[in-house]
Amino acid sequence: MNVRNLFIIIFAAIVSVCALYAPQPVLPIIAKTFNIEKTEASLLMTLTLIPFFITPVFYGFLLNILPSRVILTVCMLLLFLTELFFYFSSSFLSLLIIRLLQGFLIPAVLTSAITFISKNYQHALQRTLSIYISSTLLGGFLGRFLSGLLAGYLNYKIFFLILAFTSLVSFFFLTFLKEGKIIRDDKVSFFKLKDLKELNVKSQFIIPFVIFFVFTAILNYIPFRMFELKGNQASFLVSFLYVGYLAGIISVLSSTKLIRHFGSEKIVIIYVLIVYLFSCFLLLFSNTLLIFSAIFMICGCMFLTHAAASGYINRASNNKGLANGIYVSVYYAGAAFGAQLPGLIYARFGWNLFLIFNITFLIILLMLTSFMKFD
Helix, strand or coil, X not given: CCHHHHXXXXXXXXHHHHHHHCCHHHHHHHHHHCCCCHHHHCHHHHHHHHHHHCXXXXXXXXXXXXXXXXXXXXXXXXXXXHHHHHHHCCCHHHHHHHHHHHHHHHHHHHHHHHHHHHHHCHHHHHHHHHHHHXXXXXXXXXXXXXXXXXXXXXXXXXXXXXXXXXXXXXXXXXXXXXXXXXXXXXXXXXXXXXHHHHCCCCHHHHHHHHHHHHHHHHHHHHHHHHHXXXXXXXXXXXXXXXXXXHHHHHHHHHHXXXXXXXXXXXXXXXXXXXXXXXXXXXXXXXXXXXXXXXXXXXXXXXXXXXXXXXXXXXXXXXXXXXXXXXXXXXXXXXXHHHCCHHHHHHHHHXXXXXXXXXXXXXXXXXXXXXXXXXX
């Protein structure tokens, strides 16, 4: 295993995921700064997530022509520039434009990173992929935690300047990346609708959509809830809420053992969804300790369900390329809708009905999953 190359790839992945989630904990501050509504501020997340369920397939085809290193270096340089512009921008519209551009850059980085790993670490692929997935979870945690923490002590824009610097460092590292010869697949073509008949899995795709819909909704709007409860102390507290995100790393690493123990992915998903529901109910209370506990459990449940569902779909589908393409699309479609639609409920009817709205989705998913066939 080439440790230097892997470090360069992992560093780029961590920086890009940090950039993806950095605005989330400071959305209330941004809303107050520009005198806008919750749902308007949340567009900073929604606009970035929308390209995620459109572009990965395109980048997959592009990577059949260009080396991963080329796409990675170009995107990290552009990410540096967008973060720099974000720091100096003084209008909300310019922030939205920048975030939309990042929505096209970040999936390019992540798709290129995993493609590089799959082509250059065949001898230790499972181990390397586990390291990569864990690093993206770590990036999600650091982006949220450091952004909220620095906003509480300094200015909400400081972390975006730090991200600009780390993106530039990543760009410099990537110029030293050594890549093997590109293996072009002459059979690569856009997925055809008739191929859907060969998937062997269909109804299971609702699982990633719903779990990420609810997860994104809660993590997007929990900062607003904390500002309602704690006022000026909220920025500091919100940053520590995302410590629960580390539970996702534990979940990913333990998913295989749990599936083996319970005998099937379906049983694990059903049990975890029940805990997911219970965790959401805890958020109805205003006690800070209960909120922290709930977020920790929600993060663990989300990624454990994600690991079990994606593992089953990869195991059971006959067309794994198509299955993974659809999985990624519905996963991030759930995130894009979850970042925006529940916010309309929150803005008009308040936190409790916002939670009930999301809990209803989980109850429906639990009922549907109990009737699904997992061969």
